[in-house]
Amino acid sequence: MTRYGQRFYRIPPRSTNSELTITLVERGILHDPNDRRFRIHLHSYMKKTIFILLAVSAFISTSHAQDTKPEAEPRFQITDAVITPIEIENPFTDKQSDGRLIFAGQPTEDELRAFAALGGTTVINARTQIEMDRLKFDEAELCKELGLVYAHIPVSSSKLTAAEPFALGLALDENPGPILMHCGSGSRVSTIYGLHLIQSNQMTVDQAMSHALKMGMSTGSVPYFQKALMETPQRTIASVDPARLIDNVHMLTSFGTRHTLSDTESDLRGIGAARRWVHGTFTEVIAGHGKPDEIAPFVTYDAHTVEPDGRRILEQTEIVNVVCTIPGSKPDATNRLYYVLAHLDSRATNANDSTSDAPGANDDASGVAALIELARVLSQESLDATIVLVATSGEEQGLYGAKLHAANLVATGADVRAVLNNDTIGDPTGVGDLDGSEVVRIFSEGLGLDLVNLDDPAQLKAALYKLRSTGSESDSPSRQLARYINFVGKLHGELPVKPKLVFRPDRYLRGGDHTPFNQLGFPAVRFCEVYENYDHQHQDIRVENETQYGDLATFVDAQYLAGVTKLNAAVLVHLANAPSAPTDTRIITADLTNDTTLRWTASPESDVVGYEVLWRETTDADWTKFKDVGNVTEATIELSKDNWLFAVRAYDKVGYRSPAAYPSSAKE
Numbered sequence: 001m002t003r004y005g006q007r008f009y010r011i012p013p014r015s016t017n018s019e020l021t022i023t024l025v026e027r028g029i030l031h032d033p034n035d036r037r038f039r040i041h042l043h044s045y046m047k048k049t050i051f052i053l054l055a056v057s058a059f060i061s062t063s064h065a066q067d068t069k070p071e072a073e074p075r076f077q078i079t080d081a082v083i084t085p086i087e088i089e090n091p092f093t094d095k096q097s098d099g100r101l102i103f104a105g106q107p108t109e110d111e112l113r114a115f116a117a118l119g120g121t122t123v124i125n126a127r128t129q130i131e132m133d134r135l136k137f138d139e140a141e142l143c144k145e146l147g148l149v150y151a152h153i154p155v156s157s158s159k160l161t162a163a164e165p166f167a168l169g170l171a172l173d174e175n176p177g178p179i180l181m182h183c184g185s186g187s188r189v190s191t192i193y194g195l196h197l198i199q200s201n202q203m204t205v206d207q208a209m210s211h212a213l214k215m216g217m218s219t220g221s222v223p224y225f226q227k228a229l230m231e232t233p234q235r236t237i238a239s240v241d242p243a244r245l246i247d248n249v250h251m252l253t254s255f256g257t258r259h260t261l262s263d264t265e266s267d268l269r270g271i272g273a274a275r276r277w278v279h280g281t282f283t284e285v286i287a288g289h290g291k292p293d294e295i296a297p298f299v300t301y302d303a304h305t306v307e308p309d310g311r312r313i314l315e316q317t318e319i320v321n322v323v324c325t326i327p328g329s330k331p332d333a334t335n336r337l338y339y340v341l342a343h344l345d346s347r348a349t350n351a352n353d354s355t356s357d358a359p360g361a362n363d364d365a366s367g368v369a370a371l372i373e374l375a376r377v378l379s380q381e382s383l384d385a386t387i388v389l390v391a392t393s394g395e396e397q398g399l400y401g402a403k404l405h406a407a408n409l410v411a412t413g414a415d416v417r418a419v420l421n422n423d424t425i426g427d428p429t430g431v432g433d434l435d436g437s438e439v440v441r442i443f444s445e446g447l448g449l450d451l452v453n454l455d456d457p458a459q460l461k462a463a464l465y466k467l468r469s470t471g472s473e474s475d476s477p478s479r480q481l482a483r484y485i486n487f488v489g490k491l492h493g494e495l496p497v498k499p500k501l502v503f504r505p506d507r508y509l510r511g512g513d514h515t516p517f518n519q520l521g522f523p524a525v526r527f528c529e530v531y532e533n534y535d536h537q538h539q540d541i542r543v544e545n546e547t548q549y550g551d552l553a554t555f556v557d558a559q560y561l562a563g564v565t566k567l568n569a570a571v572l573v574h575l576a577n578a579p580s581a582p583t584d585t586r587i588i589t590a591d592l593t594n595d596t597t598l599r600w601t602a603s604p605e606s607d608v609v610g611y612e613v614l615w616r617e618t619t620d621a622d623w624t625k626f627k628d629v630g631n632v633t634e635a636t637i638e639l640s641k642d643n644w645l646f647a648v649r650a651y652d653k654v655g656y657r658s659p660a661a662y663p664s665s666a667k668e
């Protein structure tokens with residue numbers, strides 16, 4: 001078999017005549033040289049029919065001498081309506097087959113008929129069945145009628161795995177060209193084609209990505225392309241085990257009560273037994289990590305003596321948090337800390353009742369079980385930055401464990417980049433017919449007034465003035481963290497539980513362990529199920545009027561809890577492996593202009609390869625667009641800073657992206 005250049009052509013789905021381009025790329029095997037002339041693809045568009053002569057077997061090198069690559073420059077004339085190939089000299093004479101691929105958006109019936117009439121053999125469709133059901137004709141039937149091979153490889157970008165590009169590879173191997181490859185716009189099919197080129201060792205990741213972009217992959221699909229190649233998040237998501245989670249919820253409820261002031265001596269009942277069990281279980285699940293001593297995961301107690309407060313601490317009490325640390329393996333990232341919190345303590349109807357049964361299954365054994373599962377799954381991975389999992393105590397008595405721990409972090413200058421508080425994440429049942437099984441609320445504060453001394457009227461006034469004048473009231477670091485969780489949720493279509501952002505710090509009449517972290521200036525959010533059942537929260541166990549009260553393990557749903565834990569795991573992998581967000585990000589307001597110039601200080605990690613500018617309408621809740629601006633520290637976007645909100649994020653070579661850095665304004 002003689003190898004020549006293989007040619008791929010793409011008709012941009014939204015192009016006008018003058019914008020028509022044909023991209024030629026030399027790759028692979030050139031088949032069926034007899035069919036050397038041209039394939040015609042009719043592409044009708046906006047009531048105008050553009051006849052595109054597509055194709056091409058190329059013009060060919062002067063002979064079919066072995067491995068001679070044909071000349072690279074396309075030999076076409078582009079006229080108003082027709083792309084006409086120029087006559088070719090020395091056409092192929094041998095009989096090797098030809099692999100021509102045409103990348104396109106959804107073809108019409110007429111276009112498919114034209115494709116068949118002109119010698120097309122195969123159609124590969126990457127649209128989902130739901131999309132195909134909306135189409136006015138049955139593409140599979142039509143292809144059958146036209147004698148075309150029809151391969152349907154449904155692709156949803158966020159659920160893309162290795163399977164779809166593999167299936168595409170098989171379809172390409174089995175069918176001679178010309179092959180029409182399409183999805184809705186041409187983007188998805190180009191994405192899986194690029195992944196196929198990597199899988200089949202035809203191109204490096206970088207080559208395949210730029211090739212896929214040339215074939216029609218949209219820039220918005222780049223994160224999906226990269227995510228399909230990321231093994232760590234996929235593996236951690238898949239490793240989370242519902243059975244272990246629910247076993248650990250049951251185990252935690254078996255201590256009777258975990259009230260902060262309950263028994264600490266018994267090995268069977270009370271907060272002491274519970275925290276020793278958590279310590280032991282953390283230690284057990286991180287075993288087998290196989291890491292060198294300097295980055296070995298470890299478990300500690302974080303103990304604080306609290307004096308009576310006349311409210312919920314009635315005697316001197318030891319508040320003991322149990323901490324599992326998974327050090328990062330990248331020297332320039334290991335000091336960055338990503339926290340996950342859940343509270344170990346529980347309560348009965350009376351907040352100061354330290355002896356009655358208080359199983360606290362959902363509130364918050366569910367969160368502690370998630371911590372243990374995260375310790376098990378993440379300790380086996382090599383992540384760039386450090387993960388700290390804290391089972392706090394004293395939450396129900398006034399957030400003591402979290403407050404004291406956070407204060408120590410400030411005192412020691414710890415570099416905490418994000419805090420995920422998981423409190424009440426196990427029961428998706430709603431009120432009446434409502435179903436909350438596919439979402440978890442992410443609460444985040446909007447006003448990041450953490451760096452302002454609230455007791456200093458001048459500072460407070462200046463901070464509020466700035467927020468008010470720039471419209472930055474929904475762009476605190478905590479809110480960027482919430483948006484980041486949303487980004488990861490969308491990127492990973494395989495996640496069974498999706499984030500539902502709630503733009504307030506917490507629920508009415510309620511608070512949580514993220515609050516003291518927020519107050520000390522750390523980005524912190526709360527994960528919480530969507531519908532709460534108050535018969536089960538902070539209630540003595542009893543049956544009244546046939547209603548079961550109390551926070552029992554039977555109300556915790558293993559699959560839902562696993563879903564929320566998987567979301568945490570994916571977010572942590574992305575946060576820990578991504579570079580830091582750029583710092584000193586600012587919009588330049590030196591002059592009145594109708595575009596937007598941003599400047600920032602580069603992120604310090606050695607694996608940063610570039611930055612993206614994000615933007616959204618001022619009325620949008622989340623970032624809607626982004627642009628790759630390369631490895632620079634300044635970029636200008638042709639949109640007015642008066643009409644849009646902007647931010648900047650860094651990315652590394654694998655495609656891990658930092659949270660968004662929201663800019664201040666500056667003259668330079």
Ligand SMILES: [Zn+2]
Nearest residue numbers: 363364423424
């Ligand atoms: Zn709670």
